[in-house]
Amino acid sequence: MQKVFERPKSLNDRPFHYCPGCGHGIVHRMIAEAIDELGLQDRTVFISPVGCSVFAYWYFETDNVQAAHGRAPAVGTGIKRANPDSIVISYQGDGDLASSGTAEIIHAAARGENFTVIFINNAIYGMTGGQMAPTTLVGQATSTSPYGRDPKFAGYPIHVSEMLATLKAPRYIERTSLNNVANLTRTKRAIKKALDMQNKGEGFTFVEVLAPCPTNWGLDPNESIDWMESNLIPEYPLGVYRDVKTAEVKS
Amino acid sequence: MTYEIILAGFGGQGILFLGKMIALAGMIDGKEVSWIPSYGPEMRGGTANCSVVVSDRRIGTPVVTHPNVLVAMNRPSLEKFESTIQPGGHLLINKTLIEIPHTRQDIDVTYLEITALAGELGNPRLANIVALGGLIGRVGLVSRDAVIEALKKELSGKKAALLDLNLKALDAGQQAVLLPA
Amino acid sequence: MKVLMKGNEALSEAAIRAGATLYFGYPITPQNEVGEYMSRRLPTIPGGAYIQAETEVASINMVYGAVSTGRRAMTSSSSPGISLMMEGISYLAGAELPAVVVSIMRGGPGLGNINPEQADYFQATKGGGHGSYRMIVLAPASVQEMTDLTVLAFDLADKYRNPVMVIADGNLGQMMEPVELKDSYPNNYDHSAWALTGAKGRKGHTITSIYLDADEMEDYIHKLYRKYGEIERVETRHEEFLTQDADVVIVAYGIVSRVVRSAVELLRAEGIKAGMVRPITLWPYPKAVLRKLAETATFFLACEMSMGQMVEDVQLSVEGRRPVYFYGRSGGNVPTPAEVVAAVRQRM
Incomplete structure (x- = not known):
């Protein structure tokens, strides 16, 4: 019998601990596939953040380090500068990256650190129980914005990809989504492209992935996809925000 | 013997460099030395001063509060530090910029232009080295040979062209204090 | 050959010669000479890297990443910046990573001033960061020791896989003294069993400080504390000056110990049998020597450039056997030998 589907070797056989309908497991798998396809497994150092994916290191058959909340891009900077031959992947959620770690992500991008950041944006805090995130939509109810996010008091969502795209150093920035098969394919392609660029030493690469969080959104997985399409994607338009070669940046 | 020295003046008078030359010369002489600037806001605009200790023995505190050698390069320095000099200590006054007389009777005072x-x-910025000449002429402190070696060490490379002028300044200061008042 | 160097520059050169060619830091007075020195030197060294980080929070986490690869790395800062690093120091201790942090203390609390103080003793020795951890803390008293103890800091960090702090007041950072450096200092530690260098021909390594299960976490903390106990037994360092027959034992570290040395000489000249104990490791603290001296001394005087922090460790060491007094200055004022003499006389 021919095997047509198997576990990437950069992923171990431990079952994911994520909730039904969560996006993390899907993206983990895509990253592992990309690592395998590019032959990077024995050079990869994967950085787990603080958030639902704090235990991402349980799953990746690579070297792993767990970073303090928001600090993964600084940790990644240290690893990459100490060992430029390594392939560094910083995996962060929206609370980690767009709130606690805003300084770290902006400056790593501004320095053009040659590593890859995978940014999971589900517009809410997961691990701590559904609190408002910097990316929470206006009007979206969370456990700390129970009447809906009110811009008068809580301001507006942060658009990280757009913000980072104003910088000169980043090589590649794209926002994708997990809402349908076409976008899943685009997400996988973006992750692989980012890692390939890192491997070629081209600079800072960033993939923002809009992901469902049915548990904390209070929706079932199907409703979550609908909500992404009617609310999340309109707020966070998909697409390539930057794709500029370093040489072009310099000139 | 332990020289506990305070060098004080305006920022820009080369006070810290003067201190460094004394410490370096002391080291070349085989003495224990320490140098510490009064760092911080007061070094900008206002007065700059530093403590230098040159000793035959292991140096205790490097922060001098009661010097036995004071160089006052401007009036605020004289006003601030004259009272702190140890009895029998030395005071070198920059006569060009200080129009008031000293008040202490129990110390050795030298006025120098x-x-x-x-x-x-040709360069007022040589004042620090003139003062250094005055100090070795009047107080001893460190040997002239060591000072010359220290200057050579510090004024090398791109600064080598300045060495001659600095040696002239050293001589000028040293000669002036040896002349009868 | 001796050279005249500033404390901040001397320790930087020593770190480089000990193989720490990765430096991450953020400007703050009075330790800017460290970053400036590193930014000149490291780009000229193969494999060396200097980054001016966006914050001290980032600096310490860059160190976390860099030392994860098994290489030597360091950061430095002063009081408010060290406060920001406390999170990272706790993570380094929790993940058992070897790192060196240089703390050049200035006045506080708050923005305070940039003058020399010793008011970050508690921060360095009693936690500062969260959780059950200990950091080795070394306190130099001269520019030569700024270099010697920086080299020792890297060795202890590597030996115990633990963060080590070199702590000095602003004076020691700013002052120049003759210093003698070796061409290089050996690094005999092999970190290949855990370092993140890519899982080539081996299983992946993981560096983390998470232990969700209560018993697992407790076991891990116990393991850490066995290590800390070993450090206390083996690595406690101090210097004594004229303590053998001392009635009065003055305890001081760093720059203040030099003031006290002068004061002890003045007191001896007056016929007062004074002596000094200078802790070189602030953690582990030289408790045993103080406890022993409590059998013969009449009283102890702790002398600090703070409102009294180390004095509590003197009290703990003496265990109530003898009175422990305190004399301190703050705000950037350095006590004078005459003040210390007066403080002793007042208690006679």
Whole structure:
């Protein structure tokens, strides 16, 4: 019998601990596939953040380090500068990256650190129980914005990809989504492209992935996809925000 | 013997460099030395001063509060530090910029036209080295040979062209204090 | 050959010669000479890297990443910046990573001033960061020791896989003294069993400080504390000056110990039998020597450039056997030998 589907070797056989309908497991798998396809497994150092994916290191058959909340891009900077031959992947959620770690992500991008950041944006805090995130939509109810996010008091969502795209150093920035098969394919392609660029030493690469969080959104997985399409994607338009070669940046 | 020295003046008078030359010369002489600036806001605009200790013995505190050698390059320095000099200590006054007289009777006082002599050599910024000449002429402190070696060490490479002028400034200061008042 | 160097520059050169060619830091007075020195030197060294980080929070986490690869790395800062690093120091201790942090203390609390103080003793020795951890803390008293103890800091960090702090007041950072450096200092530690260098021909390594299960976490903390106990037994360092027959034992570290040395000489000249104990490791603290001296001394005086922090460790060491007094200055004022003499006389 021919095997047509198997576990990437950069992923171990431990079952994911994520909730039904969560996006993390899907993206983990895509990253592992990309690592395998590019032959990077024995050079990869994967950085787990603080958030639902704090235990991402349980799953990746690579070297792993767990970073303090928001600090993964600084940790990644240290690893990459100490060992430029390594392939560094910083995996962060929206609370980690767009709130606690805003300084770290902006400056790593501004320095053009040659590593890859995978940014999971589900517009809410997961691990701590559904609190408002910097990316929470206006009007979206969370456990700390129970009447809906009110811009008068809580301001507006942060658009990280757009913000980072104003910088000169980043090589590649794209926002994708997990809402349908076409976008899943685009997400996988973006992750692989980012890692390939890192491997070629081209600079800072960033993939923002809009992901469902049915548990904390209070929706079932199907409703979550609908909500992404009617609310999340309109707020966070998909697409390539930057794709500029370093040489072009310099000139 | 332990020399506990305070060097004080305006920022820009080369006070810290003067201190460094004394410490370096002391080290070349085989003494224990320490140098510490009064760092911080007061070094900008206002007065700059530093403590230098040159000793035959292991140095205790490097922060000098009661010097036995004070160089006052400007009036605020004299006003601030004269009272702190140890009885029997030395005071070198930059006569060019300080129009008031000293008040202490229990110390050895030398008036020297430090800034004027530097001006005669064509550069008022040599005042610190004129003062250094005055110090070795009057107080001893460190050997002239060691000072020359220290200057050579510090004024090398791109700064080598300045060495001659600095040696002239050193001579000018040293000669001036040896002349009868 | 001796050279005249500033404390901040001397320790930087020593770190480089000990193989720490990765430096991450953020400007703050009075330790800017460290970053400036590193930014000149490291780009000229193969494999060396200097980054001016966006914050001290980032600096310490860059160190976390860099030392994860098994290489030597360091950061430095002063009081408010060290406060920001406390999170990272706790993570380094929790993940058992070897790192060196240089703390050049200035006045506080708050923005305070940039003058020399010793008011970050508690921060360095009693936690500062969260959780059950200990950091080795070394306190130099001269520019030569700024270099010697920086080299020792890297060795202890590597030996115990633990963060080590070199702590000094602003004076020691700013002052120049003759210093003698070796061409290089050996690094005999092999970190290949855990370092993140890529899982080539081996299983992946993981560096983390998470232990969700209560018993697992407790076991891990116990393991850490066995290590800390070993450090206390083996690595406690101090210097004594004229303590053998001392009635009065003055305890001081760093720059203040030099003031006290002068004071002890003045007191001896007056016929007062004074002596000094200078802790070189602030953690582990030289408790045993103080406890022993409590059998013969009449009283102890702790002398600090703070409102009294180390004095509590003197009290703990003496265990109530003898009175422990305190004399301190703050705000950037350095006590004078005459003040210390007066403080002793007042208690006679």
